[in-house]
Amino acid sequence: MLQQTRAVSPDYFHKVVDCQWACPAHTPVPEYIRLIADGRYADAYMINWKSNVFPGILGRTCDRPCEPACRRGRVEDEPVAICRLKRVAADNKGDVSGQMPAPTTARNGKRIAMVGAGPASLAVARDLAPLGYEIVIYDAETASGGMIRSQIPRFRLPMEVIDEEVDFITRLGGIELRMGQRIDSLKGLIAEGYDAIFVGSGAPRGRELDIPGRQEAAANVHIGIDWLSSVSFGHVDRIGRRVIVLGGGNTAMDCCRTSRRLGGEDVKVIVRSGFEEMKASPWEKEDAMHEDIPILNMRVPKEFTHKDGKLTGVLFEVVEVQYDDKGRRRLVPSGAPDEHHECDDVLVAVGQENAFPWIERDLGITFDEWDVPKVDPVTMGCGLPGVFFGGDAAFGPKNIIWAVAHAHEAAISIHKYCQGEDLHQRPPPDFSLVSQKMGIHEWSYDNDISNDRRYRVPQRDKAEALKDVRLEVELGFNPTLGLGEAQRCLNCDVQTVFADKLCIECDACVDICPMDCITFTEVGEEDELRTRLNAPATNTTQDLYVSGVLPTARVMVKDEDVCLHCGLCAERCPTGAWDMQKSYVEMTQAGAACSSR
Amino acid sequence: MTYILKPRLHHPQLPTNSLGYTRRDYEGSVSTLCAGCGHDSISGAIIQACFELELPPHRVAKLSGIGCSSKTPDYFLGNSHGFNTVHGRMPSVLTGANLANRELIYLGVSGDGDSASIGLGQFAHAIRRGVNMLYIVENNGVYGLTKGQFSATSDKGSKSKRGVENHDSGIDMVSLALQMGATYVARSFSGDKAQLVPLIKAGLAHKGAAFIDCISPCVQFNNHNGSTKSFDYVREHNEAVNRLDVISHRDPIKVDYAPGQTVRVQQHDGSILSLHKLAELYNPNNRAQALGYLQARQARGQIVTGLLFVDPGAHDLHDSVGTVDTPLNQLTERELVPGQAALDRINAGFR
Numbered sequence: 001m002l003q004q005t006r007a008v009s010p011d012y013f014h015k016v017v018d019c020q021w022a023c024p025a026h027t028p029v030p031e032y033i034r035l036i037a038d039g040r041y042a043d044a045y046m047i048n049w050k051s052n053v054f055p056g057i058l059g060r061t062c063d064r065p066c067e068p069a070c071r072r073g074r075v076e077d078e079p080v081a082i083c084r085l086k087r088v089a090a091d092n093k094g095d096v097s098g099q100m101p102a103p104t105t106a107r108n109g110k111r112i113a114m115v116g117a118g119p120a121s122l123a124v125a126r127d128l129a130p131l132g133y134e135i136v137i138y139d140a141e142t143a144s145g146g147m148i149r150s151q152i153p154r155f156r157l158p159m160e161v162i163d164e165e166v167d168f169i170t171r172l173g174g175i176e177l178r179m180g181q182r183i184d185s186l187k188g189l190i191a192e193g194y195d196a197i198f199v200g201s202g203a204p205r206g207r208e209l210d211i212p213g214r215q216e217a218a219a220n221v222h223i224g225i226d227w228l229s230s231v232s233f234g235h236v237d238r239i240g241r242r243v244i245v246l247g248g249g250n251t252a253m254d255c256c257r258t259s260r261r262l263g264g265e266d267v268k269v270i271v272r273s274g275f276e277e278m279k280a281s282p283w284e285k286e287d288a289m290h291e292d293i294p295i296l297n298m299r300v301p302k303e304f305t306h307k308d309g310k311l312t313g314v315l316f317e318v319v320e321v322q323y324d325d326k327g328r329r330r331l332v333p334s335g336a337p338d339e340h341h342e343c344d345d346v347l348v349a350v351g352q353e354n355a356f357p358w359i360e361r362d363l364g365i366t367f368d369e370w371d372v373p374k375v376d377p378v379t380m381g382c383g384l385p386g387v388f389f390g391g392d393a394a395f396g397p398k399n400i401i402w403a404v405a406h407a408h409e410a411a412i413s414i415h416k417y418c419q420g421e422d423l424h425q426r427p428p429p430d431f432s433l434v435s436q437k438m439g440i441h442e443w444s445y446d447n448d449i450s451n452d453r454r455y456r457v458p459q460r461d462k463a464e465a466l467k468d469v470r471l472e473v474e475l476g477f478n479p480t481l482g483l484g485e486a487q488r489c490l491n492c493d494v495q496t497v498f499a500d501k502l503c504i505e506c507d508a509c510v511d512i513c514p515m516d517c518i519t520f521t522e523v524g525e526e527d528e529l530r531t532r533l534n535a536p537a538t539n540t541t542q543d544l545y546v547s548g549v550l551p552t553a554r555v556m557v558k559d560e561d562v563c564l565h566c567g568l569c570a571e572r573c574p575t576g577a578w579d580m581q582k583s584y585v586e587m588t589q590a591g592a593a594c595s596s597r
Numbered sequence: 598m599t600y601i602l603k604p605r606l607h608h609p610q611l612p613t614n615s616l617g618y619t620r621r622d623y624e625g626s627v628s629t630l631c632a633g634c635g636h637d638s639i640s641g642a643i644i645q646a647c648f649e650l651e652l653p654p655h656r657v658a659k660l661s662g663i664g665c666s667s668k669t670p671d672y673f674l675g676n677s678h679g680f681n682t683v684h685g686r687m688p689s690v691l692t693g694a695n696l697a698n699r700e701l702i703y704l705g706v707s708g709d710g711d712s713a714s715i716g717l718g719q720f721a722h723a724i725r726r727g728v729n730m731l732y733i734v735e736n737n738g739v740y741g742l743t744k745g746q747f748s749a750t751s752d753k754g755s756k757s758k759r760g761v762e763n764h765d766s767g768i769d770m771v772s773l774a775l776q777m778g779a780t781y782v783a784r785s786f787s788g789d790k791a792q793l794v795p796l797i798k799a800g801l802a803h804k805g806a807a808f809i810d811c812i813s814p815c816v817q818f819n820n821h822n823g824s825t826k827s828f829d830y831v832r833e834h835n836e837a838v839n840r841l842d843v844i845s846h847r848d849p850i851k852v853d854y855a856p857g858q859t860v861r862v863q864q865h866d867g868s869i870l871s872l873h874k875l876a877e878l879y880n881p882n883n884r885a886q887a888l889g890y891l892q893a894r895q896a897r898g899q900i901v902t903g904l905l906f907v908d909p910g911a912h913d914l915h916d917s918v919g920t921v922d923t924p925l926n927q928l929t930e931r932e933l934v935p936g937q938a939a940l941d942r943i944n945a946g947f948r
Contacts (some may be wrong), residue, residue, distance in 0.1 A: 075606050441600045449604035504828050506633040506816065507788060511641035514604045514621075516611070535608045552832060566604055574633025574816040 004548045004555075010431035013583035015543060016560050017493045019082055022069035024405035026429070026587045027051040029066060029082055030493040034445060036089055037486035039479070044089035046099050049168070051587070052404050053123045054148075056161040059087030060474070061152055063281060063399040071490050074539075075515070075562050078454040080488045081477075088482035090161070101130045103173035108132035110418045113194040115183050118146020119400045120200030120391025122169050123407030127590045128414060129172035136194075137175065140182035142233070144170075146202055147392075148400065150229035151251065153258050154470040186359045186387070196386045196414045200403070203392035207351040209246060213304030217311035217346075221304060224255045224349030231258055231469065240344025242266040244314055246301055247349035248278030253285065255347040256293045261469040268341065269295045270314070272331065274321060287473070291466065300331070302338065304346065313342040352397050363387075372396070379423040380410040388413055411590040419595070427594035430586040435579050436494055437570075443580055445494050447567040450487040491565045494580050498556055500548040502577035509569035509578055510534065515562045518569060523555045533559055603627050620648040625675035629668070635787035635813030636666055636735050640673045642790050643704070643733075646797035647674060650845070658694060658701045662687040662716060665742055666708030666735035666813070685716025688723030688732075692914070695728050698924040699915050702801060703730035710740055713749035713768045724777040724806045729913040731800040731807045734770050735787075737815040738826035745818030756823025769895065771905060774808040775888050780911030781807035782887070784902045786831050787814065795841040796904060802843070804865040805911035812900065836894055838879040838903040842871040862909050872904060881907055 015021050019029040028047060035044035048055035062083050070079030110133050114121035117139035125135045143149055145162050170177065183189055189197060206223035208214075214221060220240065224247065230236040243264040245256040248271035259267045269288065271278055275297045278285065289295065299316035306312055320334040354372045359365060364384040366374045373382045375389045382389060390406035392398060413423050436444040458475040459465070465473045477485060510518050516535035523529070526544065530537040537544060537559040547556035570578040588594050603624070611619045623644040628637050647657065654676035661667035663684035670679050678701065682690045691705050705723075712720045712734050723732070738755070740746040745758050752767040774782050781803040785793040793811065800807035812831050814820045820827045825834075839860075845868050860881070862870040872881060880886055887906045894901045921928070 075609065448601040449606060451605055504633070504816075504820070505788060506635065506814070506828060507638045507641070507790065508633045511637050512603065514607060516608045535610060538610070551829075562608055564604055564606060566601070568601070568603065571600075572632045572637075574631065 004546050010429060010583075010585060012543065013431075013433065013495050014429070014585045016495060017583070017585070018069040018071050019066035019080075020493070020585065022065045023052075024065065024402045025052045025408065026585065027066075028493065028584060028586065030489055030491050031584065032089060033080070033082070033085055033486045033489040034491070036085055037446070037483055037489075041089045041092035042094055042096050042099060045093040045096055048086055048089060049096075050589075052401060053126050053169070053407070054119060054165050054400060054404065055086050056090035056165055057119075057148055057157060058400060059083060059085075059090050060157050060161070061148075062086070062401050065401070071492055071562065072488055075490075075564065076453070081454055081457070081485050084457050084474075084477055085482060085485055088477050088479070088486075091476050092479060092482075100168060101172060103171060104130055104132055105173065106132050107134055107174065110134065110195040111136070111193075112196050112198065112414060113189055113192070114138065114198045114200060115189070116146055116199070116201035116391075116393070117141070117144035117177060117179065118200055118202050118391060118403070119148055120202075120393070120403040120407050120410075121146075121198060122166060123404045124198050124200065124390065124411045124414065125175050126169045126172065127408060127411035129169070129174045131415065131591055133174060133418075135175045136178060138178050138181045138183050140180065142179055144177055144179065146200075147225075150232050151225050151254065153228065153254050154232065155257070155261065155465065155468075155473050156254070158470070158472050184358050186363060190363075190387075195418050196388065198410055198414065199387065199389045199393050200391045200407070201356075201393045203352045203354045203397045205353045205355040206348065207353055209301065209348045209350055211301055211303055213306050213311075216309060217304040217306040219309075220311035220344060221346045221348060224251045224347050225352055227347055228254055228258060231262070236262070237469075238263050240264065242343040243268070243345045243347065244341055244343040245269045245347045245349060246314070247271065247351070248273055248280055248295075248297075249349060249351070250280045250284050251352070252347075252349035253280045253288045255349050256288055257291055258469060259345075259347065260291050260293065260466055264345075266343075267293050268343075269293060270299050270301070270316065270341065271295065271297050272300045272319070274298060291462065298331070298334070299339065305340065311344065311346065313340050314346060315340050354393055354396060378409070378426065379413045380406055381413055381423060386417060408587065408589055412588075412594050415590040415594065421595065427588035429588055430584075430593070432584045433495065433497070433581045434584075435581050437579060441571050443494075443567055445491050445580075445582075446487070447491070447494075447565070447580070449490070449564050449566050450484075452484055452488055454488065455481050455485045492563075493584065494565050494567070494582050496545070496558060496563060496565065496567075496569060497579050497581045498545065498547050498558070499577050499579070500550060500556070502575045503547070503550055503556065504575055504577075505550055505552055505554070506574060508572040508574065512568045512572045514566065514568065515564055517559050517561075517563045519557045520550070520552075520554045521557060522553070523549065529557060530559075533557060535559065537561060614648055614651040616651055616653060618648065618654075620644060622676075623647045623654065623674055625670070625672045628672040630665060630672075631741075631817045633816040634665070635737060635815070636669050637672070638787040638790065639733065639735050639793070639811055639813055640669050642787075642793040642797055644673045645790070645794045646801065649794070650798050650801060652702060652801070656700070656702055657704060659704045659706060660687050660691045660694065661706040662708075662711035664708040664711045665737075665815075666706060667711055669735065670704075670706050685711055685714070685719055687711065688716065688719040688728075691730055692723055692726065692728050695730065695914065696920070697926045699729070699920065700924050703728070704801070705730050705732040707732070707734050709734060709736045709738060709748045709750040709770070713770060717749070717768070721773065721777050724774055724779045724808060727778065727780065727806050727911065727913045727917060729804055729806070729915070731797070731803070731809065733797070733800075733809045733811055735813045736770065736810055736826070737813045737819055738767070738824070739815050739819035741815045741818050752825040755825045756821075758818050758821050760823065762823075769891070770808075770810040772888060772891055774806075774810070775884055775891075775906055778806070779808045779906070780805035780908040781904075782906040783808070783904045784810045784812070784900070786812045786835060786902060788828055788832065789835075789902075792837065792840065792902065795843045798843040799841060799864065799868070799870050799904065799907075802864050802866050802868050803907070803911070805908070805913045831900060834898055834900045836876070836899040836901050838874070838876040838890075838901060838905065839881065840873040840875060841904050842873070844869040844871055862907060864909050865911075870904070870907065875903070881905060
């Protein structure tokens with residue numbers, strides 16, 4: 001029998017907040033969206049800053065795992081534009097220095113080294129600096145930020161946004177950036193006597209494409225991430241008129257769009273997979289196509305053609321999808337004649353890899369079959385005590401928000417390690433559940449559901465945008481558009497909480513529920529119960545909220561799947577058996593609260 | 598009541614009927630009754646029944662009088678015809694409307710005050726004339742709009758919210774309807790939609806005077822310990838005599854019980870009422886037995902619910918007065934003023 005849902009279970013209610021549950025850093029999304037709607041941009045920013053450290057950067061570049069999870073996408077066409085709302089908070093926050101932690105002067109005597117000055121290391125430093133740690137960050141580049149600065153083009157992420165958010169961290173005190181210092185030996189770093197070491201060195205090696213002609217045409221064949229980095233640091237400012245970008249990820253999208261701004265007039269993206277299977281986010285593909293960049297799929301590069309030591313084009317084999325006996329998808333030659341595409345330059349963006357030539361293999365760190373260290377996904381530690389990993393260096397290329405999530409865990413581990421505590425005792429999140437009732441039919445949140453469709457982010461005129469590689473394309477929502485979009489949020493953190501003892505089974509909640517979420521029925525096994533609710537609960541990733549047995553021997557079952565959190569069940573309940581209560585889940589970060597003692 | 602409108606969004610898999618409507622399309626404006634009012638559940642049941650019967654909303658006329666119950670037609674069938682009459686006068690207005698246009702489906706919605714006090718005479722005569730309608734009394738046994746006085750259906754000996762005992766006999770609307778010749782009589786409870794929805798469907802499909810007495814607790818004034826119309830009291834004393842499944846001629850017959858347990862009754866429109874007996878001796882085709890059974894159970898403090906009486910071959914007012922098949926409001930001057938020759942023929946017939 002399906003058991004009664006436990007009255008106050010942080011995990012149960014956290015899961016109802018789909019966006020927060022899906023976010024690797026578990027940012028309290030609805031809370032900050034309400035603050036944006038309220039015009040309290042600085043407060044909204046600070047909630048983000050605490051949770052994901054880089055709101056302005058992520059509000060432009062995040063991979064947005066929250067948006068596919070958003071409940072709004074299940075009740076109408078599109079999810080709330082969570083990512084771009086984050087940017088609204090960042091753009092309009094004003095001066096938040098007063099809300100930032102004061103720089104610490106008291107030192108706790110522990111020294112931490114960090115390899116790489118990218119998002120992972122910076123986020124660990126953000127968590128640890130206020131605790132009094134002395135932090136030294138090493139990076140081979142001349143400016144901090146890692147891939148945020150080197151790989152993401154300025155037309156997507158302006159320099160000032162990076163500088164501001166990096167500054168918020170370095171101003172916390174106790175952080176020393178040693179730029180231009182490449183770490184060539186972990187053994188050597190250990191020998192310097194740090195109390196712990198964090199490796200946030202990213203996935204810095206662009207994958208090579210070893211096909212005939214690669215050497216001969218080398219002058220005009222560039223590795224995507226290296227080329228983007230050269231553009232970012234101003235070493236490259238031109239590219240040929242005809243450019244082919246090989247690869248289907250977000251780096252490929254950045255390469256082609258950057259090319260369009262550096263003299264590329266005929267720029268094409270050519271991928272071996274199908275269009276749908278490309279790794280790039282759908283919106284990045286859209287942005288590329290909007291800039292007149294065709295994406296040709298099902299073409300496998302065979303050869304770089306060249307004449308007199310100069311690249312002339314790329315030869316492709318045309319493939320098609322075939323499924324084998326086991327239903328596995330394969331690309332096989334289609335039999336169509338090979339295609340030759342002429343070009344002046346090629347950008348190779350076919351993936352990137354971790355590389356640890358600087359880590360000695362005899363230190364006790366276990367390397368797996370792909371020659372990357374085995375990292376504990378809970379503690380972020382490796383076989384060598386006191387050494388922790390995070391970001392792309394830990395589990396291969398992901399994205400910034402994952403680096404931040406890793407960083408919070410690594411910071412907790414480093415703190416526990418330095419305090420001599422058990423790393424595996426992880427701190428539970430902070431949780432509260434508070435009624436939002438203000439009056440008979442008044443709630444502290446706006447429960448009237450907006451019927452607006454997703455707003456589009458205004459963009460700079462294309463002709464103007466293509467002129468300058470440093471000119472931001474997206475203009476962001478203005479406060480009016482931001483308010484409209486914020487009102488689309490369903491406030492999923494305002495939970496429908498049911499008290500069995502008060503229910504008189506009058507059916508008022510069942511009648512009013514616009515989504516048919518609520519059923520009073522005989523209890524049963526979950527699979528069977530799901531089929532006989534007022535609306536069949538077919539989305540098994542969403543929980544059923546089950547009451548205890550009521551006087552008529554039935555139970556109340558609520559399918560969480562498409563609940564609008566409009567609170568009408570609670571407004572219609574004559575006895576207050578339903579109440580709208582805001583759950584607030586805040587992940588515990590390194591500090592006193594995470595202590596297991 | 599609520600301060601916001603019910604959101605337009607609905608469940609993504611909400612079914613549609615053959616007209617392309619979802620259940621939500623049969624809703625009306627948002628209710629202003631007290632939270633938890635039994636009447637809202639009855640509105641919900643009417644919405645469900647009309648959706649399942651696939652009624653085109655514009656073919657339904659809903660009429661009511663005055664009172665909490667009589668407000669409810671605003672809360673369902675927002676695209677149907679409606680008439681909110683003077684207190685207790687809904688039956689005459691409905692009768693007139695029905696005579697004028699026999700093609701609409703008539704739904705009279707009333708309460709215990711509107712039908713058992715001020716409108717008792719109107720109620721009795723609309724029933725005895727056999728007006729083709731479904732007449733629902735949303736019976737809460739209390740005057741809710743005027744803050745909780747006893748109504749004419751409050752049981753003798755029951756107590757008001759302030760503890761005062763009722764010394765007057767209560768009117769049993771079901772017995773009255775049976776005595777007045779209603780050809781479809783049922784009683785149900787707002788808290789039991791599984792029972793109520795099929796009863797409404799069958800009542801709407803019935804030709805003749807159909808009546809449902811629906812007990813509907815008033816959460817504000819009549820849902821306390823001394824009440825005989827509270828959720829708890831009704832649930833404890835509910836004696837359902839049968840369970841009804843309405844099988845429209847389009848549906849395959851799915852529900853089947855052991856032989857001898859189920860009675861099938863075909864209604865005028867071809868739909869089949871499949872009645873699963875719960876009380877073994879109860880026969881819903883015998884008016885005299887029904888009255889006797891009701892009296893006996895009532896004496897034992899039980900509230901008999903279910904389909905209590907049905908005459909599937911019933912006639913209605915139009916049959917009695919011999920009106921033409923064309924609705925009177927569609928007759929043109931040519932038919933209504935047939936000329937001197939026709940008048941002469943008629944007069945000759947009286948000589």
